[in-house]
Amino acid sequence: MSEHILDELSWRGLIAQSTDLDALRKDLDAGPLTLYGGFDPTADSLHAGNLVLLLTLARFQRAGHRPVMLAGGATGQIGDPRDVGERTLVSREVTEQRLEKINVQLAKFVDFDDSPTGAILENNLNWFDEVSALDFLRDVGKHFSINVMLARETVKRRLAADGMSYTEFSYLLLQSYDYLRLHRKYGTKLQVGGSDQWGNIVGGVDYIRKVDAATAHALTTPLVTDSEGRKFGKSTGGGNLWLDPEMTSPYSWFQYFVNVSDDLAVPYLKMFTFLSREEIDELAQLTADKPHLRAAQRKLAEELTTLVHGEDQTRQVTLASQALFGRGELGELGEPTLEAVMAEVPTGEVRLSGEPTIVDLLLAPGLVDSKGAARRAVKEGGAYVNNVKIADEEWRPSAADALHGKWLVVRRGKRTAGGVRLAP
Numbered sequence: 001m002s003e004h005i006l007d008e009l010s011w012r013g014l015i016a017q018s019t020d021l022d023a024l025r026k027d028l029d030a031g032p033l034t035l036y037g038g039f040d041p042t043a044d045s046l047h048a049g050n051l052v053l054l055l056t057l058a059r060f061q062r063a064g065h066r067p068v069m070l071a072g073g074a075t076g077q078i079g080d081p082r083d084v085g086e087r088t089l090v091s092r093e094v095t096e097q098r099l100e101k102i103n104v105q106l107a108k109f110v111d112f113d114d115s116p117t118g119a120i121l122e123n124n125l126n127w128f129d130e131v132s133a134l135d136f137l138r139d140v141g142k143h144f145s146i147n148v149m150l151a152r153e154t155v156k157r158r159l160a161a162d163g164m165s166y167t168e169f170s171y172l173l174l175q176s177y178d179y180l181r182l183h184r185k186y187g188t189k190l191q192v193g194g195s196d197q198w199g200n201i202v203g204g205v206d207y208i209r210k211v212d213a214a215t216a217h218a219l220t221t222p223l224v225t226d227s228e229g230r231k232f233g234k235s236t237g238g239g240n241l242w243l244d245p246e247m248t249s250p251y252s253w254f255q256y257f258v259n260v261s262d263d264l265a266v267p268y269l270k271m272f273t274f275l276s277r278e279e280i281d282e283l284a285q286l287t288a289d290k291p292h293l294r295a296a297q298r299k300l301a302e303e304l305t306t307l308v309h310g311e312d313q314t315r316q317v318t319l320a321s322q323a324l325f326g327r328g329e330l331g332e333l334g335e336p337t338l339e340a341v342m343a344e345v346p347t348g349e350v351r352l353s354g355e356p357t358i359v360d361l362l363l364a365p366g367l368v369d370s371k372g373a374a375r376r377a378v379k380e381g382g383a384y385v386n387n388v389k390i391a392d393e394e395w396r397p398s399a400a401d402a403l404h405g406k407w408l409v410v411r412r413g414k415r416t417a418g419g420v421r422l423a424p
């Protein structure tokens with residue numbers, strides 16, 4: 001028999017807070033249980049930070065339960081309060097446009113079949129468009145205590161800083177009402193979300209108990225951070241890693257995961273892949289014995305790229321990344337792939353007529369910050385052009401070196417690669 005979903009989530013490090021787990025286990029065992037997770041359209045695309053929830057919902061489905069993917073057509077127009085800063089209101093049209101794109105992404109992670117575990121796509125506009133302000137204040141508002149709401153961390157922080165509008169203050173009620181509506185419509189008994197959602201989720205649990213005298217559960221996943229303690233899934237520049245390939249290229253996506261530190265590779269494999277315990281244990285052992293192989297990182301990057309962008313893209317980006325870092329043939333990269341890769345790494349230009357040397361090539365894309373540093377890199381054996389080590393400071397490229405008549409791939413050390421356009 002396969003492992004219980006709650007035990008699986010626990011060894012994967014995916015449980016932060018919960019209401020009574022034994023009670024939830026009983027309801028799951030009587031399953032299929034309907035659960036939900038909500039996604040607000042705060043941008044044109046979901047991002048890596050949404051992966052934990054997306055995958056957790058998918059894990060429940062694989063374990064024989066029914067996930068409801070709730071798109072926040074209404075809540076997205078209000079905005080879940082952040083720790084700092086009131087959000088700017090977004091028009092209804094923009095929210096709708098965003099939702100169209102996000103719905104497609106949500107649908108990728110779960111199966112929509114007619115079985116009792118087939119996923120459901122919902123939108124909370126379906127009820128918020130109907131309920132009047134008066135009814136809302138009477139039927140929902142009356143069950144929420146301002147005293148309790150004021151004691152919430154985010155609210156306290158905002159009150160101490162820039163304050164908060166009534167609009168954002170009401171968000172808790174909206175999400176709580178969603179849970180009630182989904183409970184009534186589909187018998188939804190569990191809401192999952194990130195640990196920052198705990199208050200919003202138990203708000204719904206309490207509300208359902210008060211008005212329907214029924215038990216519903218709450219489960220949160222931990223906030224995932226990277227090695228610098230930043231929220232997981234932020235690029236080095238601090239921007240989000242988007243699921244949309246037009247916004248974050250599959251190459252950058254892959255590169256982010258292939259570069260995670262050794263101590264995070266295995267925890268990430270547990271949280272972000274469907275690999276079994278045995279497969280992950282094996283990779284953990286390999287990482288402990290031979291960290292330089294970066295086997296865990298590579299598997300992580302491959303799995304996540306395939307999950308989000310498909311196998312074909314994974315093949316292309318692995319090829320490109322291997323070629324760029326000297327473990328494959330650069331000559332085998334087609335022009336489109338090479339161009340796509342060059343769009344993702346630092347690049348610069350040199351003119352052949354200026355008789356550039358390796359020092360200029362390292363400087364042009366900013367792989368070093370000075371001529372001195374460039375010379376040092378050459379001396380230390382850390383300078384490469386098209387994967388060939390260059391040991392002579394006076395080495396000069398020729399037109400024939402340019403890949404597809406245009407690019408030199410320049411690398412400093414093992415990890416820093418860039419491109420130099422060779423102009424006449």
Ligand SMILES: N[C@@H](Cc1ccc(O)cc1)C(=O)O
Binds near residue numbers: 039072175193200
């Ligand atoms: N508040 C959630 C999104 C959400 C919206 C509506 C819900 O009913 C549930 C969750 C977030 O900010 O991530």
